Amino acid sequence: MAYVLFLGGLVVVLAGLTWFASWAKGRGHGSALAGAIAAHDEAYxxxxHQSHHELRIAADRKSETGSPDDLQR
Structure with missing residues (x-):
C-alpha cells in the first residue's frame, strides 16, 4: 500500500511540474529561467555559456536566400 501512495504522490508532483512548465512557457516566463541558467553557466x-550565445545568435539570424521550393514557382 505504501508503494501505491508513493507512486501516486510522484505522479501528482510530476504532473504538476509538467503543467507549470507548459504554463510558464505559454506566458513567456521561460526566458527568465534561461537567463538564470546562462548566468550560472557564465560563472562556472x-x-x-559560449555555446548558449552562439545558439541565440544562430536562432536570431535570418536566412538571406530563399528556399529551393520558392524557385519552382
Missing part, C-alpha cells in the same frame, strides 16, 4: 562553465 564558460564553454556552455
Amino acid at each position: 562553465r564558460t564553454t556552455a
Whole structure:
C-alpha cells in the first residue's frame, strides 16, 4: 500500500511540474529561467555559456536566400 501512495504522490508532483512548465512557457516566463541558467553557466562553465550565445545568435539570424521550393514557382 505504501508503494501505491508513493507512486501516486510522484505522479501528482510530476504532473504538476509538467503543467507549470507548459504554463510558464505559454506566458513567456521561460526566458527568465534561461537567463538564470546562462548566468550560472557564465560563472562556472564558460564553454556552455559560449555555446548558449552562439545558439541565440544562430536562432536570431535570418536566412538571406530563399528556399529551393520558392524557385519552382
